[in-house]
Amino acid sequence: MPDSYRKAHYTLKHRVIASLSQRLDGITYTQRHGLIRGMKRQGGLGFLPAILAGGDHETPEHRFLRSLDLAGKVVYEVGAFQGILTLFFSSRAKEVIAYEPNPPSYQRVLQNLRLNDRQNVRVRNLAVGDRPGTLTLLCDPLMPGGTTGDPEVARQISGSSAAATAVTVPVVTLDQDIAAAQLPPPDFVKIDIEGMELPALRGMEGTLRRHAPELYLEMHGATMEDKDRNVRGIVEFVTALGYGTLLHVESGDLVTTETATRARQGHLYCRR
Secondary structure, three states: OOOHHHHHOHHHHHHHHHHHHHOOOOOOOOOOOOOOOOOOOEOOOOOOOOOOOOOOOOOOOHHHHHOOOOOOOOOOOOOOOOHHHHHHHOOOOOOOEEEEOOOOHHHHHHHHHHHOOOOOOEEEEOEEEEEEEEEEEEEEEOOOHOEOOHHHHHHHHHHHOOOOOEEEEEEEEEHHHHHHHHOOOOEEEEEEEOOOOOHHHHOHHHHHHHHOOOOEEEEOOOOOHHHHHHHHHHHHHHHHOOOOOEEEEEOEEEEEOHHHHOOOOOEEEEEO
């Protein structure tokens, strides 16, 4: 059916909010709630009361992120989208290295940083994976935050939206980019790249072994089976590297290789 991708991944409320947000996309305003309350931005409906802009802004994710001590730390954000978490991290960390390969989102990140005069962020217009090269990203125009290079999710988008757009972007591994650009090693890495989280981790294996940064990962997948497969792969990979504390943020459960699928949805925090 034409709308299957949207219905599979987003609630009706989310789709309505996304449609309204697009109509008001060019407005510059001050965020009224959430992690970047009081900051300026473009995109989204943060100028509305929280209940009208999508509900309770104090989610388990937000409470967890607020609890982190990022003072003096270097944060890597892989998948910055419009820069909301980029702004949040920049207000607390020493430095932020953000990766956003999709050209419109990359420009929006830069704009939101300029609006807040952020000087401690470097934005890399690159995709991150397990090998250098190129990657084709597919985007449903209603849901640009779901832009993906994951083959299964991309097939869902292309089969559901006649207006889907594609762009080919350069890919680096984090191990490679840190060395080539002489970037500081990360203390904390957030990865949210629509199903490509495990390839990104594989491409930074050397960094993980040497520096053991904390990891904050959003789980994705085209189907529930894909989500199970992805989270099992991630848990097995980081566990083999010595990460012993793996927390499913939304439930508060600690997970292991045997119980990995408990974290199939939501966010996984990993610490060595």
